[in-house]
Amino acid sequence: MHIPDGFINAGTSAGAALMAAGGVAVAVKKTSQYVDDRQVPLAGLTAAFVFAVQMLNFPVAAGTSGHLLGGALAAILVGPWAGAMCVTVVLIVQAFFADGGITALGLNVLDMGFVTALGGYAIFAGLRKVLPRKRSSIVLSSGIAAGASVVMSAAAFFIQFTIGGNVDLSPGSVLMAMLGVHALIGIGEGLITAATVGLVLGVRPDLVYGARDLATPLELSPRTGTAESPS
């Protein structure tokens, strides 16, 4: 999914870079509103895990592979804005591996980071509203949201391509091809995301941002009942 240099013209790439920089500034601000000491290493782990799993291309059709984008996964684990920051870090590091162009970094941060994390989380939150409040609903919502986020990411690329594509092509055919193959990749994304969220829910459900409402408030409420004792 990484856009190389050259696909999209310089002006559109520069505009995307500005938007991405603004997005990161907003994300740092939003994240700083709730992040605590415990979440700093968790966000580091989330980014590192996404980097690792992005290396694991899986086959989707004859001669075609796909890999995790990870924005929805990161968003469900650490929060939507923090998730976008995690993928942004992954993309910056990947540039040193010649994966994803340098002038295309902003385009990629928008498509693979912000669209998947914010869009994926919005779908996740919407599904959680209509599904019963239990663990299996969270796993199911994660999978569906992650799968949809890949298609949204492909659509975001198509918008950029329509605005600033460096080639003259019939856009309709590119759109159908992008959506078709990324719907298949989305199945893999959904399965990996659901499995990972399910795993973390099984080990440490309290660490999953998207499952905060399930955590029983053990730490604060019982103590208020015994607060009479002298301190």
Next chain:
Amino acid sequence: MKNASSTRLFVVAGLLLAFALALFVSPFANPNPDGLNRVAMDEGFAEAATEHDLGDSPLADYRVSGVEHEGASKGLAGAAGILATFALALGLFAIARKRREPDTVPSKGGQA
């Protein structure tokens, strides 16, 4: 913060899993072009891609230059990437954490 050490254990275990995936699974990843590259080839805009500015970097294309063995080269490159990603994310989130400090000392774990 009775969970602090258990959270540390979780992070260490997660990192070990990431390293294991990079070292032992990534050499078996599917080598075919991904969705975007496939579409670019089929639709005829693949050649619009230009040379990567860091194409000569010692880690380009997930290979450690100088390590001959394919699988080992990819696995080691992945491990280096995991470390760099972890460190960079840690730094960025530590900045976000610091920004919060002034108004957070009394209340803990507050969520809007």
